[in-house]
Amino acid sequence: MDSNAYVIVTQGLGRRFGATVAVAGIDLQVAKGEVFGLLGHNGAGKTTTVRLLNGVLTPSMGSARVLGMDPSTEGPRLRRRTGVLTETPGLTDKLTARENLTLFAEMYEVPRDRLTRRVGDLLALFGLEERADEPVGGYSRGMRQRLAIARALLHDPEIVFLDEPTAGLDPVASRQVHELIARLTQEERRTIVLCTHNLLEAQRLCSRVAVLARGAIVAMGTPRELARRLAQSSRLTLEVAPEDEAIARAAIEDLGGAQMEATTPGAMVVTGIDRERVPKLVAVLAQAGVRVYRVSPHEPTLEDAYFDLQPESEVTV
Numbered sequence: 130m131d132s133n134a135y136v137i138v139t140q141g142l143g144r145r146f147g148a149t150v151a152v153a154g155i156d157l158q159v160a161k162g163e164v165f166g167l168l169g170h171n172g173a174g175k176t177t178t179v180r181l182l183n184g185v186l187t188p189s190m191g192s193a194r195v196l197g198m199d200p201s202t203e204g205p206r207l208r209r210r211t212g213v214l215t216e217t218p219g220l221t222d223k224l225t226a227r228e229n230l231t232l233f234a235e236m237y238e239v240p241r242d243r244l245t246r247r248v249g250d251l252l253a254l255f256g257l258e259e260r261a262d263e264p265v266g267g268y269s270r271g272m273r274q275r276l277a278i279a280r281a282l283l284h285d286p287e288i289v290f291l292d293e294p295t296a297g298l299d300p301v302a303s304r305q306v307h308e309l310i311a312r313l314t315q316e317e318r319r320t321i322v323l324c325t326h327n328l329l330e331a332q333r334l335c336s337r338v339a340v341l342a343r344g345a346i347v348a349m350g351t352p353r354e355l356a357r358r359l360a361q362s363s364r365l366t367l368e369v370a371p372e373d374e375a376i377a378r379a380a381i382e383d384l385g386g387a388q389m390e391a392t393t394p395g396a397m398v399v400t401g402i403d404r405e406r407v408p409k410l411v412a413v414l415a416q417a418g419v420r421v422y423r424v425s426p427h428e429p430t431l432e433d434a435y436f437d438l439q440p441e442s443e444v445t446v
């Protein structure tokens with residue numbers, strides 16, 4: 130890809146806090162229009178990366194270009210073109226949603242003639258119109274979060290950073306936020322960087338994901354690629370004629386490395402046969418005269434991959 134198509138490029142970007150290495154020299158390339166996920170558990174370095182990319186923190190090593198600018202020297206100019214939902218977005222409880230947005234729009238110098246309309250449009254888009262003139266102190270967590278995302282979009286930024294957008298939300302509110310993000314991502318000119326420790330969220334929303342552990346990128350790719358490449362435990366469902374089950378089991382045992390779990394007569398879940406060995410499995414069963422009705426490998430999920438990547442002791446769910 131033409132290097133101009135990348136809106137974020139980093140080279141060995143890193144940041145230390147005393148003896149703690151928060152970000153350990155990462156190389157990233159994010160193309161315009163991508164929904165790029167930074168996936169990792171608490172302390173992996175996601176927030177620090179976002180702060181480095183917005184020039185809120187200066188790097189201890191390496192460099193970054195964001196929209197062609199150096200965040201560490203051109204922060205204010207850059208931040209006019211990026212929007213950030215931080216982990217703890219401060220909203221003013223005494224003000225209404227409309228007032229909160231208007232205040233920020235003024236700070237971002239959204240032109241007066243456009244401001245009222247922009248605020249109104251965002252309130253409608255985020256389903257907050259009906260209660261737009263109530264103080265946000267009385268809002269639910271989900272409503273507050275939607276308002277905070279709306280605020281990050283006020284100045285129509287080209288890149289939007291969403292740091293843990295559904296943390297602390299109940300499933301219904303999370304789903305609303307997911308739908309909102311999905312809608313935002315349909316506008317191809319906008320790039321989204323989404324930080325999350327939620328695998329399902331990354332899998333649902335992101336076109337590409339970098340998995341961070343202890344500040345380093347341990348894997349990167351589409352959720353599907355990552356799952357394929359990294360999931361060690363592969364599973365498949367097998368259905369054979371019930372009378373042939375015993376022969377099937379013996380044949381599979383001869384293959385080695387497989388575990389079987391019977392479900393209903395003739396049906397079983399087989400683990401330990403990776404994708405490359407599936408044709409061999411089918412051939413062996415056919416040779417043994419087993420009548421095979423169904424062989425369906427389970428698509429590995431990003432979750433399988435994630436657990437394979439994280440040292441056991443660090444995995445928190």
Ligand SMILES: Nc1ncnc2c1ncn2[C@@H]1O[C@H](COP(=O)(O)OP(=O)(O)O)[C@@H](O)[C@H]1O
Pocket residue numbers: 146149150151152169170171172173174175176177178
């Ligand atoms: N301002 C700071 N001062 C000291 N340590 C920090 C600071 N910010 C982050 N860290 C440390 O850097 C590491 C990465 O933190 P962070 O980027 O917040 O991770 P994440 O967002 O993935 O949870 C953690 O060990 C954290 O304690």
Ligand SMILES: [Mg+2]
Pocket residue numbers: 175176177216292
């Ligand atoms: Mg964080």
